[in-house]
Amino acid sequence: MADAPDSPEAVEHTLPSGVPSDATLVGMAVGGAGAVGLAVLADATGGAVGVPCLLRATTGLACPFCGATRMGAALLRGDLGEALRLNAPVLVAGLMVGYLWVSWVLERLGVARAPRPRLTPRTRRLLVPILVTLALTFTVVRNLPWEPFAALRP
Template identity: 40%
Template sequence: MAGCACAAIWIGDPTEPGSMLPPCPTKALLGIDCPGCGSLRMLYSLMHGDLLAALRFNAVGVVAVGLLVWAFGAWTYGRFSGRGMRSWQNYRWSAMIALVVVTVWFIIRNLPIAPFASLYV
């Protein structure tokens, strides 16, 4: 499934205006960036090896992708080695920290003052 999504993003090229991929509904309806705005462009940039562009489109998304890769690696290692391996998502505070980070990201990327105005995509 993830491979199909990546293929659609690769073919759709969300960095071009008028892309076949849909725009963010929050941005289209309310005119503000949601925490996930820029994620398609961020993934497209990551797939093309452009880390700086990916960070510009959605910095928190790049960190989230890194954490997901880490979690998948830990799970895969545990399956192949036959031993369970604890990772970041197994701690009880992980969900609360993720919620706080996403909420703060949502607020600061919509502030119309410098340097936060540059986070608006």
């Protein structure tokens, strides 16, 4: 018996190659909206509201995400330099994920097909270990007490 046109199985088979499911795209949109909302709230309260960092609170060390809420607030004010100073890797990653999300939504809606990187199976396998290694390296470097590394602390 064939799947009904409205069944999840039928919808999943109609997705263009490389485009995440609708549920994933909605989840990404909700997460992005939450991040923007948190940045607005942090900016409106002068930084009194934010996400406390457990690593920083317990050890005094800045994690790879420390400063991300203040970075978002700086972006909302149009202060790109301050945003880069607070957490450049998260800013770049956020821009990349945002671009991918827009390209996937446009392709899913049949509006346009924006260029995006094609990952080989080997690259897909290595992506998480590479990102974890970069995050750990950034954490170590931004916590070094000497200049110019000390400038990376938020």
